[in-house]
Amino acid sequence: MSALELVSVAVATPLYRLFDYLAPAAMHARLQPGVRVRVPFGKRTVVGVVVEPPRSSSPGDFKYRPPLALLDETPLLSADLLELLRWAAQYYQYPLGRVIEAALPGPLRRGNAARDSSPVWVRLSVAGTTAKPPSRAHRLLGLLDELAQGPRPDDALDSGTLRKARDKGWIEDCHAPPAASGIAADAPQPSAAQCDVLRELRAARGFTVSLLEGVTGSGKTEIYLQVAADALSRSQQALILAPEIGLTPQLVSRFEARFPGRVAPFHSGMSESQRAQSWLAARDGRADIVIGTRSAVFVPFRQLGIVVVDEEHDASYKQQEGFRYSARDTAVFRAQQWKAPVILGSATPSLETLANGRAGRYRHLRLPQRVHRTAPPRIDLVDARGQAMSHGLTSSLLATTEKHLSAGGQVLLFINRRGFAPALLCRECGWVAPCKRCDARMTLHRSRSRLICHHCGYETVVPQQCGKCQAHALAPVGQGTERVEDALRERFPNHRVERFDSDRVRRAGELERLLRDVASGDIHILVGTQMLAKGHDFAGLSMVGIVSVDQALFGVDFRALERMGQLVVQVAGRAGRGTEAGEVLLQTHEPQHPKLRTLVEHGYGAFADELLAERVGSGLPPASHLALLRAESLDAAAAMRFLHDAKAGLKAQAGARRGVAALGPVAAPMERRAGRWRAQLLLQAEKRAPLQRALSAWVPGLGDLPSARKVRWSIDVDPVDL
Numbered sequence: 182m183s184a185l186e187l188v189s190v191a192v193a194t195p196l197y198r199l200f201d202y203l204a205p206a207a208m209h210a211r212l213q214p215g216v217r218v219r220v221p222f223g224k225r226t227v228v229g230v231v232v233e234p235p236r237s238s239s240p241g242d243f244k245y246r247p248p249l250a251l252l253d254e255t256p257l258l259s260a261d262l263l264e265l266l267r268w269a270a271q272y273y274q275y276p277l278g279r280v281i282e283a284a285l286p287g288p289l290r291r292g293n294a295a296r297d298s299s300p301v302w303v304r305l306s307v308a309g310t311t312a313k314p315p316s317r318a319h320r321l322l323g324l325l326d327e328l329a330q331g332p333r334p335d336d337a338l339d340s341g342t343l344r345k346a347r348d349k350g351w352i353e354d355c356h357a358p359p360a361a362s363g364i365a366a367d368a369p370q371p372s373a374a375q376c377d378v379l380r381e382l383r384a385a386r387g388f389t390v391s392l393l394e395g396v397t398g399s400g401k402t403e404i405y406l407q408v409a410a411d412a413l414s415r416s417q418q419a420l421i422l423a424p425e426i427g428l429t430p431q432l433v434s435r436f437e438a439r440f441p442g443r444v445a446p447f448h449s450g451m452s453e454s455q456r457a458q459s460w461l462a463a464r465d466g467r468a469d470i471v472i473g474t475r476s477a478v479f480v481p482f483r484q485l486g487i488v489v490v491d492e493e494h495d496a497s498y499k500q501q502e503g504f505r506y507s508a509r510d511t512a513v514f515r516a517q518q519w520k521a522p523v524i525l526g527s528a529t530p531s532l533e534t535l536a537n538g539r540a541g542r543y544r545h546l547r548l549p550q551r552v553h554r555t556a557p558p559r560i561d562l563v564d565a566r567g568q569a570m571s572h573g574l575t576s577s578l579l580a581t582t583e584k585h586l587s588a589g590g591q592v593l594l595f596i597n598r599r600g601f602a603p604a605l606l607c608r609e610c611g612w613v614a615p616c617k618r619c620d621a622r623m624t625l626h627r628s629r630s631r632l633i634c635h636h637c638g639y640e641t642v643v644p645q646q647c648g649k650c651q652a653h654a655l656a657p658v659g660q661g662t663e664r665v666e667d668a669l670r671e672r673f674p675n676h677r678v679e680r681f682d683s684d685r686v687r688r689a690g691e692l693e694r695l696l697r698d699v700a701s702g703d704i705h706i707l708v709g710t711q712m713l714a715k716g717h718d719f720a721g722l723s724m725v726g727i728v729s730v731d732q733a734l735f736g737v738d739f740r741a742l743e744r745m746g747q748l749v750v751q752v753a754g755r756a757g758r759g760t761e762a763g764e765v766l767l768q769t770h771e772p773q774h775p776k777l778r779t780l781v782e783h784g785y786g787a788f789a790d791e792l793l794a795e796r797v798g799s800g801l802p803p804a805s806h807l808a809l810l811r812a813e814s815l816d817a818a819a820a821m822r823f824l825h826d827a828k829a830g831l832k833a834q835a836g837a838r839r840g841v842a843a844l845g846p847v848a849a850p851m852e853r854r855a856g857r858w859r860a861q862l863l864l865q866a867e868k869r870a871p872l873q874r875a876l877s878a879w880v881p882g883l884g885d886l887p888s889a890r891k892v893r894w895s896i897d898v899d900p901v902d903l
């Protein structure tokens with residue numbers, strides 16, 4: 182029997198393996214790594230990606246099938262993109278087919294042709310300029326009016342009306358007008374501090390990682406714009422990552438203003454086909470700059486010259502489900518692949534990045550001052566103990582608010598909790614309304630008259646009676662944004678109070694509208710969650726009040742304090758008007774808490790150093806490397822059983838697990854969530870290499886354990902919370 186020609190294909194399944202198909206002679210030469218194929222898979226047909234060139238194999242009993250169709254003439258995934266995805270699959274221990282699925286925009290994932298479907302431009306024909314449609318044909322009239330002003334892309338116009346106008350010969354296709362393209366000339370002269378940073382960045386050759394530390398307003402974005410311009414002048418492309426672009430449109434608009442016609446955005450606020458267009462434009466070199474959120478780190482480039490990760494500490498860079506990758510860390514790998522510099526920017530760097538800076542692996546560059554405003558605001562602690570409180574607000578916080586309002590300033594009150602109150606308590610017997618599916622309390626949302634679980638989304642009507650003693654004595658305890666909003670409306674009836682959280686602001690457009698009202702001075706008091714902490718520039722804000730961070734001081738998560746410090750500094754950074762430093766009050770019942778004191782008295786750097794020393798003491802990241810195996814099941818014992826079996830499996834691999842400790846399994850911090858019992862096993866290693874070795878030997882086989890059948894499990898490498 183003659184040898185078989187086989188080709189390995191990645192298919193999106195939970196299995197940690199590739200699948201072999203016959204490579205028919207007719208396709209053979211074109212079955213190159215990176216091309217998509219439609220293949221039979223069990224009883225289904227799926228789209229897969231060829232990851233290795235065909236190879237000869239001796240025939241066996243297995244009856245291989247050929248692909249049903251070849252979907253690309255040339256590879257859709259370039260060699261470097263495939264290398265990146267293979268690295269990510271290996272590092273994050275996730276099946277390659279699923280990694281590819283997560284990295285491809287929807288239409289490409291589903292096998293659609295990879296062609297440029299940019300809009301066709303239309304203009305009035307000669308007949309169209311003198312056309313006289315009946316006066317009741319409003320849409321046609323509107324279309325003719327619009328086109329009378331110049332050509333338009335057809336995807337911006339109503340297709341039915343276009344068809345009618347085309348049938349009548351009133352419009353015709355035309356070329357897109359040449360896009361304004363280049364670099365706008367209005368870049369400001371860099372400040373002395375910016376010059377220093379730019380000199381350092383420009384002196385670097387090849388792959389380097391730079392931490393750019395600077396408070397909001399210190400001119401970091403201007404640095405990004407300058408280094409992007411450098412890359413463009415060398416005919417290279419730039420990748421700019423930011424958290425939540427949909428909520429911070431300023432970043433994109435600044436790049437678009439500086440580099441007209443050369444920017445391709447890539448984020449979840451766009452349609453799938455728009456994202457596919459950006460993806461292809463970057464791959465083919467038609468877009469010079471990609472600005473996007475997490476998943477933009479997988480956009481392919483023709484010639485990548487610089488990578489920027491803005492707000493690198495932001496937790497949203499870590500995907501929390503499915504393919505649990507860190508876009509920041511993947512961005513560093515990408516830069517290395519392209520021998521390009523990467524800049525990690527933040528006012529409050531993550532401890533990981535700071536530790537790399539302290540160890541000399543990353544360069545640590547600083548922009549110590551704000552460009553326009555003078556000193557960054559000082560944070561004053563308000564001792565809430567023994568003070569009269571009204572809906573969680575101390576009288577001194579209210580008095581200072583009043584002072585700023587009457588001086589014509591705007592005030593931001595930050596509270597990191599949605600809803601009216603985080604608990605509904607019976608004053609007779611102490612019962613607290615629980616979620617019936619989680620180990621958690623229900624949050625009262627009074628504006629919607631619902632109790633809502635913030636962990637699983639379960640909702641009920643607000644009960645009138647205690648669930649235990651039936652007393653009519655239920656009272657809200659604690660406060661969320663709604664309650665603070667209500668309290669302020671009552672206290673300051675002549676001022677406009679608006680709430681900013683994900684219940685109130687659901688779309689980017691809504692946020693922009695509210696932000697315009699803030700800018701025009703119509704809104705005087707802003708109450709909100711971390712939605713207000715980043716990106717926005719509030720020119721008239723003279724005071725920031727932080728209603729409570731006490732919860733984080735005693736949080737179970739080892740990163741709780743780090744996050745608290747970052748949030749406080751970010752929120753405080755919103756204060757200040759013109760050249761006046763703003764006033765920042767942080768209300769707390771723990772004014773003596775040593776970490777809080779370090780933060781407000783010595784700043785984020787000293788605070789971070791203390792936390793780093795503690796992490797070394799307790800062997801937590803960045804002093805160690807972690808991976809977390811999570812399991813959940815409907816049956817209380819099954820998750821634990823699986824984790825015990827998994828641990829035994831790891832122990833059996835004596836060679837592979839050297840240098841790796843397995844801790845647990847233990848119940849998850851919230852043992853029951855959405856009706857499932859949850860448990861976890863923690864792997865800890867001082868060095869990354871042994872951890873990676875152990876994971877590679879262990880994870881792919883976990884699904885074969887008999888006890889795996891009754892659980893949902895996932896592995897999380899470099900988890901952000903435990």
Ligand code: ADP
Nearest residue numbers: 369370371372396397398399400401402403552
């Ligand atoms: P960050 O990204 O650190 O918040 P930005 O780059 O947005 O800081 O700068 C803050 C403000 O200062 C922006 O309005 C920006 O346009 C302006 N700015 C930055 N650098 C300069 C400069 N060299 N000269 C004048 N204005 C500048």
Ligand code: ZN
Nearest residue numbers: 616619634637
């Ligand atoms: Zn719940």
Ligand code: ZN
Nearest residue numbers: 607610647650
């Ligand atoms: Zn009761």
